[in-house]
Amino acid sequence: MTLQVEFERVDLPLADTFTISRGSQDVAENVVVRVRDDAADDGDDAVVGVGAAAPSRHYGETAATVEAVLSDLEAAIADVDPFQTRRIEAECERAVHDNPAARAAVSIAVHDLVAKRLGVPLYRSLGLDPSTAPDTSFTIGLDSVDRVREKAAAAADAGYGTLKVKVGTDRDRAVVDAVREGAPDATLRVDANEAWTPKEAVRKAEWLADAGVEFVEQPVPATDPEGLRYVYERSPLPIAVDESCVVPSDVPQIADRADIVTCKLMKCGGVQAARDLFAAARANGLETMLGCMVESNAAISAGAHLAPLCDHVDLDGSLLLADDPYDGPVREGGAIAFADDQPGTGAVER
Ligand SMILES: [Mg+2]
Helix, strand or coil, rough: CEEEEEEEEEEEEEEEEEEEEEEEEEEEEEEEEEEEECCHHHHHCCEEEEEEEEEHHCCCHHHHHHEEEEEEHHHHHHHCCCCHHHHHHHHHHHCCCCHHHHHHHHHHHHHHHHHHCCCCEHHHHHHCCCCCCCCCCCCCCCCCHHHHHHHHHHHHCCCCEEEECCCCCCHHHHHHHHHHHHCCCEEEECCCCCCCCCHHHHHHHHHHHHHCCCEEEEECCEEEEEEHHHHHHCCCEEEECCCCCCCHHHHHHHHHCCEEEEHHHHHHHHHHHHHHHHHHHHHHCCCCECCCCCCHHHHHHHHHHHHCCCCCCCCHHHHECCCEECCCCCCCCCCCCCCCCCCCCCECCC
Protein backbone atom coordinates (compact mmCIF):
# COMPACT_ATOMS: atom_id res chain seq x y z
CA MET A 1 0.00 0.00 0.00
CA THR A 2 1.34 3.42 -0.92
CA LEU A 3 0.03 6.72 0.41
CA GLN A 4 -0.34 9.74 -1.85
CA VAL A 5 -0.80 13.29 -0.60
CA GLU A 6 -2.75 15.90 -2.60
CA PHE A 7 -3.45 19.43 -1.45
CA GLU A 8 -5.38 22.54 -2.36
CA ARG A 9 -5.11 26.01 -0.86
CA VAL A 10 -8.43 27.55 0.13
CA ASP A 11 -8.83 31.17 1.27
CA LEU A 12 -11.91 31.23 3.47
CA PRO A 13 -13.58 34.60 4.11
CA LEU A 14 -14.78 35.13 7.68
CA ALA A 15 -18.39 36.04 8.50
CA ASP A 16 -17.02 39.04 10.46
CA THR A 17 -13.58 40.54 10.90
CA PHE A 18 -12.00 38.58 13.78
CA THR A 19 -9.86 40.63 16.13
CA ILE A 20 -7.74 39.54 19.09
CA SER A 21 -5.16 41.51 21.07
CA ARG A 22 -2.46 40.72 18.47
CA GLY A 23 -4.37 41.73 15.32
CA SER A 24 -7.29 41.18 12.94
CA GLN A 25 -8.12 38.77 10.16
CA ASP A 26 -10.81 38.73 7.43
CA VAL A 27 -9.67 35.58 5.67
CA ALA A 28 -8.43 32.22 6.95
CA GLU A 29 -5.78 30.70 4.72
CA ASN A 30 -6.24 26.94 4.96
CA VAL A 31 -4.69 24.13 2.93
CA VAL A 32 -6.98 21.14 2.42
CA VAL A 33 -4.97 17.90 2.35
CA ARG A 34 -6.16 14.56 0.99
CA VAL A 35 -4.31 11.33 1.67
CA ARG A 36 -5.17 8.51 -0.72
CA ASP A 37 -4.22 4.90 -0.14
CA ASP A 38 -3.53 2.77 -3.12
CA ALA A 39 -5.41 -0.41 -2.39
CA ALA A 40 -6.05 -1.19 -6.03
CA ASP A 41 -3.67 -4.22 -5.82
CA ASP A 42 -6.10 -5.85 -3.34
CA GLY A 43 -8.93 -5.35 -5.79
CA ASP A 44 -10.32 -2.69 -3.46
CA ASP A 45 -11.10 0.92 -4.31
CA ALA A 46 -8.73 3.51 -2.91
CA VAL A 47 -9.92 5.39 0.17
CA VAL A 48 -9.31 9.13 0.59
CA GLY A 49 -8.84 10.75 3.99
CA VAL A 50 -9.41 14.50 4.31
CA GLY A 51 -7.69 16.99 6.58
CA ALA A 52 -6.60 20.61 6.51
CA ALA A 53 -3.86 22.89 7.78
CA ALA A 54 -4.75 26.23 9.36
CA PRO A 55 -1.28 27.78 9.57
CA SER A 56 -0.61 30.53 12.10
CA ARG A 57 1.98 33.26 11.51
CA HIS A 58 2.35 33.43 15.30
CA TYR A 59 3.96 29.98 15.09
CA GLY A 60 5.89 30.76 11.89
CA GLU A 61 3.62 29.12 9.34
CA THR A 62 1.69 30.36 6.29
CA ALA A 63 -0.22 28.60 3.53
CA ALA A 64 2.97 28.86 1.46
CA THR A 65 5.14 27.15 4.09
CA VAL A 66 2.54 24.39 4.41
CA GLU A 67 2.44 23.85 0.65
CA ALA A 68 6.25 23.87 0.53
CA VAL A 69 6.65 20.89 2.87
CA LEU A 70 3.77 18.63 1.81
CA SER A 71 5.88 16.78 -0.76
CA ASP A 72 8.44 16.04 1.99
CA LEU A 73 5.63 14.76 4.19
CA GLU A 74 4.32 12.59 1.37
CA ALA A 75 7.79 11.09 0.90
CA ALA A 76 8.05 10.49 4.67
CA ILE A 77 4.82 8.49 4.91
CA ALA A 78 4.44 7.00 1.43
CA ASP A 79 5.41 3.50 2.51
CA VAL A 80 4.14 3.56 6.10
CA ASP A 81 1.12 1.47 7.06
CA PRO A 82 -1.53 4.18 7.70
CA PHE A 83 -2.92 2.15 10.63
CA GLN A 84 0.40 2.88 12.39
CA THR A 85 -0.77 6.41 13.16
CA ARG A 86 1.89 7.05 15.80
CA ARG A 87 4.60 6.12 13.34
CA ILE A 88 2.98 8.36 10.70
CA GLU A 89 3.30 11.33 13.09
CA ALA A 90 6.84 10.37 14.10
CA GLU A 91 7.97 10.16 10.45
CA CYS A 92 6.32 13.53 9.70
CA GLU A 93 8.05 15.16 12.66
CA ARG A 94 11.39 13.72 11.61
CA ALA A 95 10.86 15.11 8.11
CA VAL A 96 9.67 18.65 8.94
CA HIS A 97 9.94 19.50 12.61
CA ASP A 98 8.96 23.19 12.44
CA ASN A 99 5.70 22.86 10.50
CA PRO A 100 3.11 21.57 12.97
CA ALA A 101 0.04 22.73 10.99
CA ALA A 102 1.26 20.93 7.87
CA ARG A 103 1.92 17.79 9.94
CA ALA A 104 -1.47 18.09 11.64
CA ALA A 105 -3.20 18.20 8.24
CA VAL A 106 -1.52 14.93 7.22
CA SER A 107 -2.26 13.34 10.61
CA ILE A 108 -5.95 14.33 10.38
CA ALA A 109 -6.26 13.00 6.84
CA VAL A 110 -4.58 9.69 7.76
CA HIS A 111 -6.83 9.28 10.83
CA ASP A 112 -9.86 9.97 8.63
CA LEU A 113 -8.62 7.41 6.09
CA VAL A 114 -8.01 4.72 8.73
CA ALA A 115 -11.43 5.19 10.37
CA LYS A 116 -13.05 5.07 6.91
CA ARG A 117 -11.17 1.82 6.19
CA LEU A 118 -12.50 0.44 9.50
CA GLY A 119 -15.98 1.75 8.68
CA VAL A 120 -16.33 3.56 12.03
CA PRO A 121 -16.41 7.17 13.24
CA LEU A 122 -12.96 8.40 14.34
CA TYR A 123 -13.95 8.56 18.04
CA ARG A 124 -14.69 4.83 17.90
CA SER A 125 -11.30 3.96 16.41
CA LEU A 126 -9.76 6.08 19.22
CA GLY A 127 -11.74 4.23 21.89
CA LEU A 128 -13.70 7.28 23.09
CA ASP A 129 -17.27 7.79 24.33
CA PRO A 130 -18.93 10.50 22.19
CA SER A 131 -21.66 11.19 24.76
CA THR A 132 -19.07 12.86 27.02
CA ALA A 133 -18.06 15.54 24.49
CA PRO A 134 -18.70 19.00 26.01
CA ASP A 135 -20.34 21.65 23.80
CA THR A 136 -17.99 24.16 22.24
CA SER A 137 -17.79 27.76 23.37
CA PHE A 138 -18.29 30.55 20.83
CA THR A 139 -15.74 33.35 20.59
CA ILE A 140 -16.63 37.04 20.71
CA GLY A 141 -13.73 38.90 19.08
CA LEU A 142 -12.60 42.39 20.04
CA ASP A 143 -14.88 45.09 18.67
CA SER A 144 -16.72 48.25 19.71
CA VAL A 145 -18.69 47.86 22.92
CA ASP A 146 -21.99 48.11 21.00
CA ARG A 147 -20.96 45.47 18.44
CA VAL A 148 -19.72 43.18 21.23
CA ARG A 149 -23.09 43.45 22.99
CA GLU A 150 -24.91 42.65 19.71
CA LYS A 151 -22.63 39.71 18.92
CA ALA A 152 -23.09 38.26 22.42
CA ALA A 153 -26.88 38.56 22.15
CA ALA A 154 -26.84 36.92 18.71
CA ALA A 155 -24.66 34.07 19.99
CA ALA A 156 -26.95 33.48 22.97
CA ASP A 157 -29.96 33.49 20.61
CA ALA A 158 -28.19 30.92 18.41
CA GLY A 159 -27.95 28.62 21.43
CA TYR A 160 -24.36 29.02 22.62
CA GLY A 161 -24.23 28.55 26.40
CA THR A 162 -20.55 29.47 26.81
CA LEU A 163 -18.89 32.53 25.30
CA LYS A 164 -15.16 33.14 25.13
CA VAL A 165 -14.49 36.86 25.18
CA LYS A 166 -11.33 38.23 23.62
CA VAL A 167 -9.79 40.89 25.84
CA GLY A 168 -6.45 42.67 26.09
CA THR A 169 -7.24 46.38 25.60
CA ASP A 170 -7.89 49.34 27.89
CA ARG A 171 -11.64 48.69 27.35
CA ASP A 172 -11.68 45.23 28.93
CA ARG A 173 -14.17 46.01 31.66
CA ALA A 174 -16.61 47.69 29.25
CA VAL A 175 -16.30 44.76 26.81
CA VAL A 176 -17.00 42.13 29.48
CA ASP A 177 -19.92 44.18 30.83
CA ALA A 178 -21.34 44.47 27.30
CA VAL A 179 -21.09 40.71 26.73
CA ARG A 180 -22.84 40.14 30.05
CA GLU A 181 -25.62 42.56 29.02
CA GLY A 182 -26.02 40.85 25.65
CA ALA A 183 -25.94 37.31 27.06
CA PRO A 184 -26.96 37.48 30.74
CA ASP A 185 -27.24 33.70 31.19
CA ALA A 186 -24.10 32.58 29.34
CA THR A 187 -20.99 31.16 30.99
CA LEU A 188 -18.14 33.57 30.21
CA ARG A 189 -14.42 32.94 29.92
CA VAL A 190 -11.85 35.46 28.68
CA ASP A 191 -8.70 35.17 26.54
CA ALA A 192 -6.10 37.95 26.69
CA ASN A 193 -3.75 36.36 24.13
CA GLU A 194 -0.64 37.45 26.11
CA ALA A 195 -1.68 41.12 26.27
CA TRP A 196 -1.47 41.86 29.99
CA THR A 197 1.37 42.51 32.39
CA PRO A 198 1.38 40.21 35.43
CA LYS A 199 0.14 42.94 37.83
CA GLU A 200 -2.56 44.03 35.38
CA ALA A 201 -3.64 40.39 34.99
CA VAL A 202 -4.10 39.94 38.74
CA ARG A 203 -6.03 43.22 39.02
CA LYS A 204 -8.28 42.24 36.12
CA ALA A 205 -8.76 38.68 37.38
CA GLU A 206 -10.15 40.17 40.60
CA TRP A 207 -13.00 42.09 38.93
CA LEU A 208 -13.49 39.29 36.36
CA ALA A 209 -14.09 36.93 39.30
CA ASP A 210 -16.67 39.37 40.68
CA ALA A 211 -18.29 39.40 37.22
CA GLY A 212 -18.73 35.62 37.41
CA VAL A 213 -16.18 34.75 34.74
CA GLU A 214 -15.14 31.08 34.65
CA PHE A 215 -11.41 31.35 33.88
CA VAL A 216 -8.74 33.50 32.26
CA GLU A 217 -6.77 32.25 29.24
CA GLN A 218 -3.17 33.27 28.50
CA PRO A 219 -3.03 36.46 30.58
CA VAL A 220 0.69 37.19 30.01
CA PRO A 221 3.24 36.54 27.25
CA ALA A 222 4.49 32.99 26.82
CA THR A 223 7.99 34.47 27.03
CA ASP A 224 7.34 35.41 30.68
CA PRO A 225 7.00 32.15 32.64
CA GLU A 226 7.79 33.94 35.93
CA GLY A 227 4.99 36.41 35.20
CA LEU A 228 2.65 33.49 34.61
CA ARG A 229 3.59 32.06 37.99
CA TYR A 230 3.01 35.47 39.63
CA VAL A 231 -0.51 35.60 38.16
CA TYR A 232 -1.32 31.97 39.01
CA GLU A 233 -0.32 32.43 42.65
CA ARG A 234 -2.50 35.53 43.08
CA SER A 235 -5.44 35.13 40.69
CA PRO A 236 -8.83 34.30 42.19
CA LEU A 237 -9.72 32.67 38.84
CA PRO A 238 -8.26 29.53 37.27
CA ILE A 239 -5.59 30.19 34.64
CA ALA A 240 -5.61 28.47 31.24
CA VAL A 241 -2.51 28.47 29.05
CA ASP A 242 -2.51 28.36 25.25
CA GLU A 243 0.53 30.14 23.77
CA SER A 244 2.57 28.96 26.84
CA CYS A 245 1.96 25.28 26.09
CA VAL A 246 2.44 24.02 22.53
CA VAL A 247 3.67 20.42 22.64
CA PRO A 248 3.42 17.65 25.26
CA SER A 249 6.92 18.32 26.62
CA ASP A 250 5.82 21.88 27.58
CA VAL A 251 3.30 20.56 30.11
CA PRO A 252 5.67 19.82 33.03
CA GLN A 253 7.09 23.36 32.74
CA ILE A 254 3.72 25.06 33.21
CA ALA A 255 2.19 22.52 35.59
CA ASP A 256 2.99 24.60 38.70
CA ARG A 257 1.64 27.83 37.19
CA ALA A 258 -1.60 26.98 35.36
CA ASP A 259 -4.85 25.09 35.92
CA ILE A 260 -5.93 24.30 32.36
CA VAL A 261 -3.92 23.33 29.27
CA THR A 262 -5.19 24.35 25.82
CA CYS A 263 -4.25 21.93 23.08
CA LYS A 264 -4.57 22.74 19.38
CA LEU A 265 -3.82 20.20 16.68
CA MET A 266 -2.21 22.98 14.61
CA LYS A 267 0.30 23.65 17.43
CA CYS A 268 1.16 20.12 18.52
CA GLY A 269 1.15 18.54 15.05
CA GLY A 270 -1.42 15.75 15.11
CA VAL A 271 -4.11 13.62 16.70
CA GLN A 272 -1.68 11.34 18.57
CA ALA A 273 0.40 14.30 19.77
CA ALA A 274 -2.82 15.84 21.12
CA ARG A 275 -3.60 12.64 23.01
CA ASP A 276 -0.08 12.73 24.48
CA LEU A 277 -0.58 16.36 25.51
CA PHE A 278 -3.87 15.53 27.22
CA ALA A 279 -2.26 12.58 29.01
CA ALA A 280 0.61 14.81 30.19
CA ALA A 281 -1.90 17.39 31.43
CA ARG A 282 -3.87 14.77 33.36
CA ALA A 283 -0.68 13.27 34.82
CA ASN A 284 0.20 16.73 36.12
CA GLY A 285 -3.23 17.31 37.64
CA LEU A 286 -4.34 19.86 35.05
CA GLU A 287 -7.65 20.25 33.24
CA THR A 288 -7.76 20.06 29.46
CA MET A 289 -9.19 22.30 26.77
CA LEU A 290 -9.16 21.70 23.03
CA GLY A 291 -8.88 24.84 20.92
CA CYS A 292 -8.45 25.60 17.23
CA MET A 293 -7.42 28.27 14.74
CA VAL A 294 -9.94 29.81 12.35
CA GLU A 295 -10.23 26.67 10.29
CA SER A 296 -12.47 24.62 8.04
CA ASN A 297 -14.42 21.60 9.22
CA ALA A 298 -11.94 19.64 7.11
CA ALA A 299 -9.57 20.20 10.05
CA ILE A 300 -11.84 20.87 13.03
CA SER A 301 -13.82 17.66 12.55
CA ALA A 302 -10.87 15.61 13.80
CA GLY A 303 -10.66 17.73 16.95
CA ALA A 304 -14.35 17.16 17.56
CA HIS A 305 -13.65 13.43 17.95
CA LEU A 306 -11.09 14.24 20.69
CA ALA A 307 -13.63 16.35 22.61
CA PRO A 308 -14.50 13.43 24.94
CA LEU A 309 -10.94 13.80 26.37
CA CYS A 310 -11.55 17.44 27.33
CA ASP A 311 -13.00 19.39 30.24
CA HIS A 312 -13.55 22.43 28.00
CA VAL A 313 -13.98 22.67 24.24
CA ASP A 314 -13.31 25.73 22.08
CA LEU A 315 -13.79 24.42 18.55
CA ASP A 316 -15.67 27.31 16.96
CA GLY A 317 -13.19 28.11 14.16
CA SER A 318 -15.47 26.86 11.39
CA LEU A 319 -18.44 28.70 12.89
CA LEU A 320 -16.59 32.00 12.30
CA LEU A 321 -16.37 31.36 8.54
CA ALA A 322 -18.78 32.94 6.05
CA ASP A 323 -18.92 29.80 3.98
CA ASP A 324 -17.06 26.62 4.95
CA PRO A 325 -16.75 24.24 1.98
CA TYR A 326 -16.94 21.33 4.47
CA ASP A 327 -19.62 20.23 6.91
CA GLY A 328 -18.70 18.47 10.16
CA PRO A 329 -19.81 17.39 13.64
CA VAL A 330 -19.55 20.87 15.26
CA ARG A 331 -23.04 22.35 15.06
CA GLU A 332 -24.38 25.88 15.13
CA GLY A 333 -25.35 26.43 18.77
CA GLY A 334 -22.28 24.59 20.09
CA ALA A 335 -23.27 20.93 20.23
CA ILE A 336 -20.87 18.31 18.89
CA ALA A 337 -23.04 15.68 17.26
CA PHE A 338 -21.70 12.64 15.44
CA ALA A 339 -23.61 10.58 12.92
CA ASP A 340 -23.11 6.94 13.99
CA ASP A 341 -23.17 5.71 10.41
CA GLN A 342 -20.56 8.20 9.17
CA PRO A 343 -17.07 6.71 9.11
CA GLY A 344 -13.99 8.90 9.59
CA THR A 345 -14.05 12.45 10.92
CA GLY A 346 -17.37 13.31 9.31
CA ALA A 347 -15.86 16.15 7.28
CA VAL A 348 -17.86 16.08 4.06
CA GLU A 349 -17.79 18.51 1.17
CA ARG A 350 -20.91 20.65 1.01
MG1 LIG B 1 -6.22 31.24 23.06
